[in-house]
Amino acid sequence: MGQFSMEKPPSTGSLLSGNQQKNRNRHGGREMFIPVVDKLAAALEPLDRSKGGTVLKNAYGTSFSEKSLTGMMQHWTRQAGIPDGYTLHGLRRTFGTYLAECNIQARAIMEAMGHSSMTVTDEYVREANKKRIAVDIARAINQREEKRDQMKRRTNLRIVR
Template sequence: MTNAESHWLDEFFRYLATERQLSAHTLKNYQRDLDALHAFMAESHIDAWSALDANHVRQFAARQHRKGLSGSSIQRALSAARTFYKFLAREQWVEHNPALGVQAPKSPRKLPQTLDVDQISGLLDIPVNDPLSARDKAMMELIYSSGLRVSELVSLDLSDLDFHDASLVVTGKGQKSRMLPIGGKALTAIDRWLKYRDQITPYTQTALFVSNRGNRISVRSVEQRMEYWGKRLGVEGQVYPHRLRHSFASHMLESSGDLRAVQELLGHSDISTTQIYTHLDFQHLMDVYEKAHPRARKKDD
């Protein structure tokens, strides 16, 4: 592939970062998927983006499947290819999008792990006696209270909170902002944390949650602290930020039945993403049914 052809990948990544303002994590996924497509083209002696056709893309998807990639991973790669070719067409470099009609093999959808209400209560019953325990309790209360992604949690600034209205503004995927309510227990935990926070960070620091060095806390640190508390408090299974978010969604849907409202709270652009929690709720009902109904299960004579 010539330099003139190869440079379009750099132009595309620049477009994603500047015009679409995608996160570093999303950019990394795009790069990995398109690098794989680029490598396939080189091995197949396809020397121009315009020379790639739908049959080639199907071969690429089949090769990724043989490598052991899941259906969702292949679908993501095909989506990256479609977006890239849409960009190339906009720049008048190609006239067709070879990935449009190609579908990835379906893979079974895994239901998210959740904690039940009693487990949540046990996890959030953190004994607060120092800045770190106060911070950790506030972080976990807020994720469960408002259904935050961990990336949204660590990016929060003090100015994003409104104690008077019991609300906060978060910036989610695609730089889209949404306003969320904060529960009473989370507000109390945050208020307690703020009293400790001033002891470990200068007044110029804008981040709501900081490390013991006074800097904005990282995603990895949040994950490690939640894993620590899960083990210390004897919670069954691994405790991680997204499990609290899943628990929030499941409990909200179970109590309200309002799928659209849960979609808005979670910041899902597509309601089909939220619908997985209806399957989770149905699985819970099936478990209850099988345990409670006298004729739900066959019994040996």
């Protein structure tokens, strides 16, 4: 999972930064900088980050281990009435998908997600492009059909003198 701290560089907004624990034995862990959008920064503001910038703390006031945070995620989703199956990894995938759907450059997505190569990142971009193409096709068909319908309506009108 990794330890992330929140920083506020001048005039750039807030960032979560830390070293990714995934694949740390193979790649040494990748340093990540994740932008914190204004809505998230406002939600995090009242939380106590006095011990190392940790936002989510366990009952002992320390950061969660990966295993305990996964268990708490399951507990929180049940409390919220959310069906089983929503996971921290699912939130991560949602983040990558959202970035791709916002048309963020693939390299930027790779860096934000902490991927060590473009292979996985390309999946996010391909899926977003498929959706974008399907929407564009549907829009084009609807526009063409609307024009056809307008032409049919015009031909039915006759001016009689």
